[in-house]
Amino acid sequence: MGVVSRVLILAICLGVAGAGGAFAAVSADSTADHGKFDELKQPFADGREVTKACLKCHTEAGAHFMKSIHWTWTYEHPITGQTLGKKSLINAFCGNAVTNWGGCTSCHAGYGWADDDFDFSDQTRIDCLVCHDTTGTYYRDPQSPGHPACDRMFADKAPIDLAKVARNVGLPGRANCGSCHFHGGGGDGVKHGDLDSSLIAPARALDVHMDAEGLNFACTECHVTRRHLWAGSRYDVRAVDPEGTGLPGLRRDVATCESCHGDSPHPDNSLRHLKLNGHVDRIACQTCHIPAFARGGVATKTVWDWSTAGRLNEKGEPYKIEDYHQGDGQHRDTYITIKGGFEWGENVVPMYAWFDGVMRYTTADDGIDPSVPVEINHFEGSHDNPRARIWPFKEMRSKQPYDSVNNTLVYTHLWGRDDNAFWGNYDWPKAIAAGMDMAGKPYGGQFDFVETRMYWPITHMVAPKEDALACDQCHAADGRLADLSGFYMPGRDHFGWVDIAGYLALVGAFVGVLLHGLMRVVLKSGRREQ
């Protein structure tokens, strides 16, 4: 079977056309047909055997990939100096990957990260297929067993024909990236709000760039790659990009809108476009062009209350309530014993804030004030900071455990077959003590639950231009930017007593001339009668 017919059949099976789509079909433009490689015409015992075959030809790919955050799960922030990444952070969703490796590393692009002893220098542990599979038949499981109740979720999957997958590798499509990034936080759309499975084959109305019938961009169209390092970082966002395009060939260091659209993105010199271009320095493109997120029929989690986790039904069993019915017809948990209570949102209007691009995190080492909501991450920015613009965010509101003696966030041990894992024993004291112990952090021995907030910059689900925000959605007293202060904005702001004096002057002038006119009329008729 020729490459073209194989591509066609694949495209038909997947319901997508052309490269860049859901799973990127093997490109007919490629100079290599992996289906013809003898190295790949063999039964593979496991994924690592496939990787070994890949590395035989792609001799430098391993070394390149090992520098990627997809492998290291660690990020040294160049500005704050904070060590970020899943390898250490606590978030407002499942909490932490630390102490729960096997479960969380089902989304690590490697094989076998089940405990602290994972060998990050072993290239054969890289999982090439999760990103490069074009068949849609490849999947990943937890890297260590969890409680049977949890493992059940991963059962009943068809075995993977590794040789077939290996012979059908290609550049990553949206479904490849989405297999993890659409499901962050433990389910479809849970975490980001602007990334969920509706983007596998979205309509234009959901995302103009990923539109399956239109531009059909793969993620890597913007998150351009060099040496397996991707442009675009949530930890260090290019909040303002005055450089614009880097033609020819476009810039490859950033994933900003400006890197393609330039810093005067509204074309021609019409008054409307001149005025809109005048907003670019203060307003992120996303602010107007993503009027709401979670628009594709998949809900995003907006509230997560861990404090109610662990309840059992009358039979003494864990249970769940599926009380949220999302746009695509699916039912979502509003309560589940292992995780607690949730609220969901669709077509969510973002929160707006000045954002300088630098994300600062509250780590396990930072003290917290439990009397106010703890910001798991926070950022700075203001109207007079040229590095900042007004950005849209998803605000996540959670209630999660903390060390009420030391006033720090805690690592919770959820995943595993051991006696301490919360997902199985539903015992907070044990799960927290074990989590802190495994992470090597001091624990005061007592815990409580604290309100937390987490902020996710919104940048996907770019709506068609006709759906962009109208002026008066912000330029109004009760508009979307009503909460931002410290700067004058026409239509939103007034001048207090100056305004009052002005209106009084108008009314006074009107009443004055009215009275004057009235007196003229009355006195004139009086004179006539005389």
Added chain:
Amino acid sequence: MIGLRKRNGGNAGAPRKHDVMIYSRYERFWHWSQAGLIFVLFFTGLGLHGTHDLLDFETAATIHTYAALALIVLWVFTTFWNFTTGQWKQYLFKQGIYRVIRFYAYGILVGEPHPYKKSLQRKQNALQSLAYMTFMMAIGPALWSTGFIYLIYDLWNGYAWSSEILWLVALVHTVAAFAMGAFVIVHVYMTTTGKTPLHYVKTMITGYDRIELSEVEEAYIRETGNVEMK
């Protein structure tokens, strides 16, 4: 040119009343297009300020901008016209303003005659001149200068002080706009104080008013045809 130095009329023979065009075609065009633009600007400006909700912001901003540009062009031409025709002298300060104020505050109510007579060379009474001078030298410039600075915001918004200056510019613009609004209300009312309530409006439409001409003036007009007369 004909010089009539004495107040309220000529000195050569008994003055006679004639229908004379005292507001030339350009002057009337200026007046009415300015009136229309100011009304449009005031209405859309109030919308932009959030006073009313009758237009969406984009429409209001678009109309306001184009109307402002048109008004600026009109004022540039009119400034040119005022100086080339010498009409700017009409706006100079005149004696007798207190008598005019007294007339509008009291005399008009009791049926006194207007203390001032319109003539070919003095179209405006002292109060009018002062009011129009204020309009042209204070309110107008405050509006167009801040409006223009506002319009080119994108050229200076990169500076650290841009936010504070924008606030100040908007404040001055708003204050001046309220002053303009009050001016227009009183001005429109004042048009009803003529011989009949619509007399002044008619004059400003047709350009003709019935004024006294001295014999010399009349002879000059008949001879030269410099001023239209019925």
